[in-house]
Each structure stands twice: as C-alpha cells, then as structure tokens.
Amino acid sequence: MNKYRTLILPVLLAAGLSAGAPVPAADSAHAGHGGGASAAEREKMWRAMLAKAPLSAGAAFDARGRLWLAAVKDGAVWVSHSEDRGESFSAPARVNAGAERIAADGENRPKILVTADGRVYVSWVQSLEQPFSGNVRFAVSRDDGRSFSAPLTVNDNRDVISHRFEALGVDGRGRIHLVWLDKRDQRGGKYTGAAIYRAVSSDKGASFAANEKIADHSCECCRLALAPDTDGTPVIFWRHVFGDNIRDHALARLDGKSPLIRVSRDDWAVDACPHHGPALSIGSDGVYHLAWFTGAPGRAGLYYSSTADRGGHFSAPMKFGDSEAQAAHPQVLALGRRVWLAWKEFDGRDAVVRGMRSADGGRSWSAPVTLATASGASDHPLLIADGARVYVSWFAAQEGYRLIDATGAMP
Amino acid sequence: MNVRVWLRLATILGSFVLTAPLAAQDIRPFDAGSLEKIVAAHKSRPFVVAFWSLTCPPCREELALLGDVFQGESARDLVLVSVDAPEESAAIATVLAQHRLAGVEAWVFADAFTERLRYAIDRQWQGELPRTYLHGADGTVQAVSGRLSPQKLRQWIERQTTSAKRS
Structure with a gap:
C-alpha cells in the first residue's frame, strides 16, 4: 500500500486542528445525550465529542474522475x-463555520455529491441536546470546494426531535433531494417508528421547498439508501416497520405517484435498533439492485435481490x-450489467472487506474475495464509481483512508 | 399480570446469595475478556446481562423495565453494558440514574473495534440493540434481540425461582 494513503486521515485531522475552530463555552444546545447532566458535565461531553475524529466519512467521484x-x-x-485516486488530497476546506456536533457513526455520515456543472453539495446531521434528536443540514460550494455557503437547516419542523439518517441525491432536472427519517408525527403519542420526509431544492441549493412526507413507519435508526432511476427520479430503499413490529424492507420511487413496495419477506419481528441500513443501485438498464441485512431467526444474514x-x-x-463472521453493512453498485457487492466481516482478528461481482446483471456471482483488512476500528465500507471503475472507499483507525480498486480485484 | 407477585419473585431471585453492598456507580471499561469475568463473578445464581446504547430508543424502554424489576437486592443480578464509548460515561450514568439503575454493575465498551468485542461476546450477535442474555442457574443462556418483554422476563424469573426451590 502506498504510504501516502495511510497519511490521509492524519492530514485531515491535522488540518482540522490547525484551523483552531472556536469551541462555544457551555453551549447547551450542543451538549449531546446528557439530559439531566450538570452544565459542567455537558461541557465536558461536548468537548470530548468534538475532539473525536469519527471514521465515518462521505466519498464520491465527480464527472472528471x-x-x-x-x-x-x-x-x-x-x-x-x-x-x-486518493494518493494525495487538496487542503481540506471547512464547510460549517460554527462548531456543531455532527453525527458520524456508521449509519450517519456526511454526504457529498458533485454535479456535472461543478457544484459541490454536502449534507449532514447536526445532533441536538436531547437523545435521538438532530437537524438535517446542507451547504453548497460554487467554487470547486474552496468555500461553502452558510449551512441551511432543511427540516422545516424545528422541534428538538429526530430528523436524521439523511440521504442526498440529484434528479435528472438538477433538483436536489434530501430524504430523511423524521419523528415529527409522533407528537408525544404512540407512533410506530419514524416517518420519511423529503425536501427538494430547485435553485441548486440556495433554498429548499416545504417538507413533504413520503411514508409513515420506517424503522427509526437504519440509514436510507437512495439512487437515481434511469430517468433521474430518485428511488429510496429502507427498513420499514410492517404491522406492529416486522422490520423488513420497502422501496419507493419518488415520482409522487408510485406506491410503497415491500421488498423483503424476512418477517424480522423485533423491537430493536439494528443500526443496519440497506443498499440500492440502479443500472443503466433500469434494473434495481438491492442488498440488505436481516436478523430474522433462521435466516439472519445479508441478502441480494433485483427487480x-x-x-x-x-x-x-x-x-x-x-x-458466522458478522457479515454486515452491504453495499451494491451496478455499472451496466456488471454488479459489485461489498460488505464487512470479522475473521477473529481483523475486520475484512469482502466483495463479489456479477457480469450478468446479478444472476450469477463470482466467489467472494477479500479486498482489504483492518487491524482496528473501521468505518462501514462504501462502494463508489468513477463511471468506468468501481472502488471501495474505507476509513480505518490504524490504516487510515484507502481507496481500493474493486474492478481490478474482481475484473 | 400481577406486578406485585412479579416484583416479589425478582426479589427472591436477588436473594439467592447475599454479598457485600454494591459500590457507588462507576462505569467499568469492557474489553474482549470482560464477559468471561462477568460470568465467573455471577455464575452462582441467575443473572441478566443487557447490552444497550445511548443511541437506541428501544433500549430506554428496556432500561425502564429492568429498573422496575431489579430493585433492592435483585439489583446485584443485573449487569448493564453500554456499547457507547468511555468518554460518554457521564451520559451513561445519567441515563442509568433516570431509570433507577444507579447502583447496578455497569460497563462501557472500551474498544472502538466493536467487531472484536462482539466476536468475544457472541458470534451470533449482529449488533442489534438492545441485546440481552438471560443466564440461568443451570448455566443455560437465552439471547434476546430487541426489547425484552415484561412477560418473557417474568417467565424466566419464575422458572429460575422454581428451579431454585427444587434444588
């Protein structure tokens, strides 16, 4: 491995430190999960959370590769x-000027998307002082990532409740879609799970229209997956709550008329937080490729299906x-008829990213191969593509950032 | 359900062996060898090990149940392991106190390499929370994913109490 790659994370961290971000004194609006803790305790926790350098980061290629x-x-x-391709990086640019507690924990991470006309869109979740609460935030750079607009809070409900697990996409008309899990409909009463809400920007990120509800009763702590259909319409895939407590998966095409479609019939009845969202990729042939985790007794594991x-x-x-090796956090990515799966396992000593590839639209698959290992804590792996090749993007505490050529490993 | 009977059963469960009073709340660092130590220290009587997180809403519901049931002497038969991080110990202690669990044996994951910890705990556990282990007096262990229902906990306690009477 090129030694520079292992330096990327330290470089990012050092840049963050040298910027000398001011830390607000005893700002209770950022104090985190400690409802009832003293002001001194909250301050200590706030500083501790800020000092953490989470491994969960967003990654994407732009049209220029x-x-x-x-x-x-x-x-x-x-x-x-x-x-x-990750050998060296530009000096990191700070997106939000004021310090916030930013959710970066595997299921939550900043999202980044660069449009063909060069705009850099970034979204994230700002954690608030109550447990499980947060706001969906958004900023845009119009100068190739050198500076960013003042962040917008996208959820128009401003209660200190959950507006989290956001997904970011751009449709065929260049409109920006943010879709997230939202607890506004609970209103203190009995409400199963969370609702899925969306906001759309038609002015390239200067503003977002009023929020609209997409669906009731999603599972409340599994990230959403979002991918553009061949006509640009966003499609989302998520862990839903069917009936009282069946946490299986659903799909919806966000064209304003398509219904929610149940994808999986695992019948996982559980009142739990799996913290384990699904993955979706749509090939240029219009085939939806889906991957997910279920813990349903007798069939626990990762699954792939297509439509x-x-x-x-x-x-x-x-x-x-x-x-048996904790296979978890699947990713799927299609380039035409070629489809890649990647996921994480633990071999008893190391965390391992494994992958397999199909050349026929997901009908038959290669044997799994090991793409990378990590000897300490690590993020979920991401599959990203530059249009021609597929890569695994992976942060690990010991090994730093790595971009692994999945196309090369599984031609 | 007769809550008074159930609480009394929980108290009986807790009184199998009397030991020294519990120390004031300290959150112990949980590593790959900790579960073995917990089991060794508790195996003389039935006990419950519950894994939970600050970030998990159903975990709060389970803590409320455990706080109701494991009061008084039975509190010694409950072990709570937060899968958060040691720097969140103040928040963990606050949440435990809110659920009347301030004196209970409490641990927090002290290794960010959580896969390694889960491998040491239970290879079948995929990380969903809460995850609760009911350790019977006969050495059997029941794993429960998701919020433990009051019925399930009560049945288990009744079974433990019955087998304790028989022996």
Whole structure:
C-alpha cells in the first residue's frame, strides 16, 4: 500500500486542528445525550465529542474522475479532493463555520455529491441536546470546494426531535433531494417508528421547498439508501416497520405517484435498533439492485435481490457473506450489467472487506474475495464509481483512508 | 399480570446469595475478556446481562423495565453494558440514574473495534440493540434481540425461582 494513503486521515485531522475552530463555552444546545447532566458535565461531553475524529466519512467521484471526501473533525465537515485516486488530497476546506456536533457513526455520515456543472453539495446531521434528536443540514460550494455557503437547516419542523439518517441525491432536472427519517408525527403519542420526509431544492441549493412526507413507519435508526432511476427520479430503499413490529424492507420511487413496495419477506419481528441500513443501485438498464441485512431467526444474514420492472417482480433473495463472521453493512453498485457487492466481516482478528461481482446483471456471482483488512476500528465500507471503475472507499483507525480498486480485484 | 407477585419473585431471585453492598456507580471499561469475568463473578445464581446504547430508543424502554424489576437486592443480578464509548460515561450514568439503575454493575465498551468485542461476546450477535442474555442457574443462556418483554422476563424469573426451590 502506498504510504501516502495511510497519511490521509492524519492530514485531515491535522488540518482540522490547525484551523483552531472556536469551541462555544457551555453551549447547551450542543451538549449531546446528557439530559439531566450538570452544565459542567455537558461541557465536558461536548468537548470530548468534538475532539473525536469519527471514521465515518462521505466519498464520491465527480464527472472528471476526482475523488471527493467529506470528513468530520472539531465540530465541522471538512471537504477535500484527490486528482490521483486518493494518493494525495487538496487542503481540506471547512464547510460549517460554527462548531456543531455532527453525527458520524456508521449509519450517519456526511454526504457529498458533485454535479456535472461543478457544484459541490454536502449534507449532514447536526445532533441536538436531547437523545435521538438532530437537524438535517446542507451547504453548497460554487467554487470547486474552496468555500461553502452558510449551512441551511432543511427540516422545516424545528422541534428538538429526530430528523436524521439523511440521504442526498440529484434528479435528472438538477433538483436536489434530501430524504430523511423524521419523528415529527409522533407528537408525544404512540407512533410506530419514524416517518420519511423529503425536501427538494430547485435553485441548486440556495433554498429548499416545504417538507413533504413520503411514508409513515420506517424503522427509526437504519440509514436510507437512495439512487437515481434511469430517468433521474430518485428511488429510496429502507427498513420499514410492517404491522406492529416486522422490520423488513420497502422501496419507493419518488415520482409522487408510485406506491410503497415491500421488498423483503424476512418477517424480522423485533423491537430493536439494528443500526443496519440497506443498499440500492440502479443500472443503466433500469434494473434495481438491492442488498440488505436481516436478523430474522433462521435466516439472519445479508441478502441480494433485483427487480427489472421497478418492483413488480423480484428475484429470489440470495444470501451472501459469512453470517458466522458478522457479515454486515452491504453495499451494491451496478455499472451496466456488471454488479459489485461489498460488505464487512470479522475473521477473529481483523475486520475484512469482502466483495463479489456479477457480469450478468446479478444472476450469477463470482466467489467472494477479500479486498482489504483492518487491524482496528473501521468505518462501514462504501462502494463508489468513477463511471468506468468501481472502488471501495474505507476509513480505518490504524490504516487510515484507502481507496481500493474493486474492478481490478474482481475484473 | 400481577406486578406485585412479579416484583416479589425478582426479589427472591436477588436473594439467592447475599454479598457485600454494591459500590457507588462507576462505569467499568469492557474489553474482549470482560464477559468471561462477568460470568465467573455471577455464575452462582441467575443473572441478566443487557447490552444497550445511548443511541437506541428501544433500549430506554428496556432500561425502564429492568429498573422496575431489579430493585433492592435483585439489583446485584443485573449487569448493564453500554456499547457507547468511555468518554460518554457521564451520559451513561445519567441515563442509568433516570431509570433507577444507579447502583447496578455497569460497563462501557472500551474498544472502538466493536467487531472484536462482539466476536468475544457472541458470534451470533449482529449488533442489534438492545441485546440481552438471560443466564440461568443451570448455566443455560437465552439471547434476546430487541426489547425484552415484561412477560418473557417474568417467565424466566419464575422458572429460575422454581428451579431454585427444587434444588
């Protein structure tokens, strides 16, 4: 491995430190989960949370093949890019001027998306002082990531409740979509799970329209997956709560008329937080590729399925990964008929990113291969593509940031 | 459900063995060897190990149940392990106190490499929370994913109490 790659995380962290972000004194609005804790305790926790450098970062390629990262440090999102596939990075630019507590915990992470006309969109969740509360935040750079607009809070409900687990996408008309899990409909009463809300910006991120509800009763702590359909319409895939407590998966095409479609029939009845969201990729042939985790007794593990008719019919779910090795956090990515899966396992000593590839639209698959290992804590792996090749983007505490060529490993 | 009977059963469960009073709340660092130590220290009587997190709403509901049931002497038969981080110990202690669990044996994951910890705890556990282990007096262990229902806990306590009477 090129030694510079292992330096990326330290470089990001050092940049965050040298920027000398001011820490607000005893700002109770950022104090975190300690409802009832003393002001001194809250202050201590706030500082401790800010000092953490979470491993969960966002990554994406732009149309020119540059790799962009959005990482969290010192209460800010920092954006940098690489012109050489992660060998070296630009000096990170600070997105939010004021320090915030930013959710970066595997299921929550900053999202970054660079449009063909060069705008850099960033979204994240700002954690608030009550447990499980947060706001969806958004900023845009119009100068190639050198500076960012003042962040917007996108949720128009400002109660100190959950507006979290956001997904970011751009449709075929260039409109920005933010979709997230929202507890506003609970209103102190009995409400199963969370609702899914969306906000759309039609002015390239200067403002967002009123929030609209997409669905009731999603699972409340599994991230959403979002991918553009071939016509640009965003499609979302998430863990839903069917009936009282069945936490299986659902799909919806956000065209304002398509219904919620149940994808999985695992029948996982559990009153729990799996913290384990699904993955979605839509090929240029219009096939939806879906991957998810279930803990349903007797069939716990990772599954893949596809649909060629927008959810009319699904292929029989295929189990993948070694469920005896904690196979977890699946990613799927399609380039035409070629489809890649990647996920995380633990081999008894190291965390391992495993992958497999299909050349025929998900009908048949290669044997799994090991793409990378980490000897300490690590983020969920991400699959990203530059249009021609697929990569695993992965932060690990010991090994730093790595961009692994999945196409090379699984041609 | 007769709550008074149930609480009394919980008290009986707790009185199998009397030991020294519990120390004031300190949150102990949980590493890959901690579960073995917990089991060794508690195995003389039935006990419950519950894994939870500050970030998990159903965990709060389970803490409320455990706080109701494990009061008085039975409190010694409950072990709570937060999968958060040691720097969140103040928040963990606050939440435990809110659920009347301030004196209970409490641990926090002290290794950010959580896969390694879960591998040492239970290879079948995929990280969903809460995750609760009911350790019977006969050495059997029941794993429960998701919020433990009052019925399930009561049945388990009744079973432990019955087998304790028989022996």
